Amino acid sequence: MALSGIEIYKHLPKTNCKKCGFPTCLAFAMKLAQKGIELSACPDLSDAAKQALEAASRPPIRLVTIGNNDKKLAVGNETVMFRHEKTFINPPGLLLRVKDTESANDIAEKAKSVQDYAVERVGFTLTMNGVAVDNASGDKATFVKAVEIVSEHTDRPLVLMAKDPAIMEAALEKVATSTPLIYAATKDNAAAMAQLALKYKCPLAVYDAGGLEELAGLAQEVANAGVEDIVLDPGARDFRGSLINLTQIRKLALKKGFKDLGYPIITFPGEQAADRAEEVALAAQHIAKYAGVIVLDTFDPAVVYPLVTLRLNIYTDPQKPIQMQPGLYEVAGNPKADSPLFVTTNFSLTYFSVVGEIDGSGVASWLVLPDAEGLSVLTAWAAGKFDGERIGKAIKASGVADKISHKKVIIPGHVAVLRGEIEDELPGWEVIVGPKDAVDIPGFLKKIWTLTPA
Numbered sequence: 522m523a524l525s526g527i528e529i530y531k532h533l534p535k536t537n538c539k540k541c542g543f544p545t546c547l548a549f550a551m552k553l554a555q556k557g558i559e560l561s562a563c564p565d566l567s568d569a570a571k572q573a574l575e576a577a578s579r580p581p582i583r584l585v586t587i588g589n590n591d592k593k594l595a596v597g598n599e600t601v602m603f604r605h606e607k608t609f610i611n612p613p614g615l616l617l618r619v620k621d622t623e624s625a626n627d628i629a630e631k632a633k634s635v636q637d638y639a640v641e642r643v644g645f646t647l648t649m650n651g652v653a654v655d656n657a658s659g660d661k662a663t664f665v666k667a668v669e670i671v672s673e674h675t676d677r678p679l680v681l682m683a684k685d686p687a688i689m690e691a692a693l694e695k696v697a698t699s700t701p702l703i704y705a706a707t708k709d710n711a712a713a714m715a716q717l718a719l720k721y722k723c724p725l726a727v728y729d730a731g732g733l734e735e736l737a738g739l740a741q742e743v744a745n746a747g748v749e750d751i752v753l754d755p756g757a758r759d760f761r762g763s764l765i766n767l768t769q770i771r772k773l774a775l776k777k778g779f780k781d782l783g784y785p786i787i788t789f790p791g792e793q794a795a796d797r798a799e800e801v802a803l804a805a806q807h808i809a810k811y812a813g814v815i816v817l818d819t820f821d822p823a824v825v826y827p828l829v830t831l832r833l834n835i836y837t838d839p840q841k842p843i844q845m846q847p848g849l850y851e852v853a854g855n856p857k858a859d860s861p862l863f864v865t866t867n868f869s870l871t872y873f874s875v876v877g878e879i880d881g882s883g884v885a886s887w888l889v890l891p892d893a894e895g896l897s898v899l900t901a902w903a904a905g906k907f908d909g910e911r912i913g914k915a916i917k918a919s920g921v922a923d924k925i926s927h928k929k930v931i932i933p934g935h936v937a938v939l940r941g942e943i944e945d946e947l948p949g950w951e952v953i954v955g956p957k958d959a960v961d962i963p964g965f966l967k968k969i970w971t972l973t974p975a
């Protein structure tokens with residue numbers, strides 16, 4: 522159970538020596554209670570105090586890392602049940618399963634698809650996170666071959682899925698240096714799988730579909746054997762069962778401090794899905810609540826795109842809109858003195874929508890973003906963050922007036938009401954009201970800007 526700041530304070534030296542960077546021991550205790558600092562920041566703790574406070578400093582859901590290169594996947598470390606309470610921290614990995622019964626060509630193609638998949642959205646590159654190789658054949662050589670093919674075609678994290686510890690070890694001998702997730706320890710093989718996890722220094726998943734008590738018991742068994750990086754599979758594969766299980770695990774870890782369930786969770790939404798649509802819907806549920814690793818059975822950009830987009834949205838800090846740096850941008854090539862000048866807010870989604878449409882128009886343009894605190898156009902206007910004064914100041918500060926031969930600025934159609942205010946701020950300028958929706962920019966430019974003498 523997590524300790525309160527006062528409870529933690531009782532164990533501290535109370536010298537207020539400031540070595541931890543805090544002015545008092547009480548301030549340090551309060552920060553530690555919020556999991557905002559490591560216990561080790563206080564160098565003067567007695568052994569007894571360290572022991573007593575260890576639980577308070579341990580994250581309620583352990584951070585587990587799969588892979589060890591720049592594409593590694595870190596999951597866990599979550600601290601809230603609901604995103605709006607603070608934020609979700611580590612987005613779940615989306616992996617694709619290949620079975621060793623598939624042809625070498627199909628396995629290679631799937632691994633390449635995962636490796637190459639990347640889409641740009643609001644300034645982020647969204648990708649798949651890895652491949653799970655399933656020993657569906659039950660054969661050692663076939664599994665090792667499949668694992669080798671996959672690792673030849675992707676350097677993204679791997680999950681090795683085999684029931685037989687001997688088969689698992691044969692694959693680990695080939696790829697353990699890439700720190701794959703071993704899936705899975707069960708009642709029947711837990712001791713042997715735990716030994717492999719320790720020997721090859723890899724994280725270990727535990728599987729028990731018999732209920733959370735059994736799952737916690739199995740996690741405790743491998744933890745007692747010395748495995749620290751554990752991933753849980755409670756076994757439920759349907760909508761209702763997985764929602765209940767995943768929610769209970771999160772709740773028990775966060776609210777009750779139940780450390781045997783304080784680990785990230787792995788799910789397999791395709792295993793009982795009736796079709797592709799159901800698999801995607803279930804994966805979406807797992808993104809929202811509360812998976813750490815999601816293994817899909819289907820790869821299709823039409824399936825993956827909504828999932829990576831949802832993941833981005835869910836794991837964005839709700840208190841910090843994704844925003845662009847305010848300032849002057851060159852869009853769609855190299856704008857010239859007679860190029861159009863747009864202004865919009867520095868909310869990322871707004872920026873990328875506008876830039877995408879200007880790009881599509883093929884007309885190189887200037888774009889000024891005032892600091893609207895990352896809000897969208899109407900929200901910023903309603904909040905007083907996108908008004909004539911801010912827009913006028915941003916245009917003056919950008920220096921764009923020295924780069925263009927005209928004095929025209931195009932504003933979003935939704936804030937046509939600002940036209941007069943901006944003209945007051947920028948005497949001699951013409952404020953042109955643009956379209957309300959970015960999608961209409963190309964047509965608008967064609968009509969308006971070609972009529973304007975360069």
Ligand code: SF4
Nearest residue numbers: 537538539541546563
């Ligand atoms: S370093 Fe330890 S003893 Fe010193 S102020 Fe911080 S908590 Fe107190």
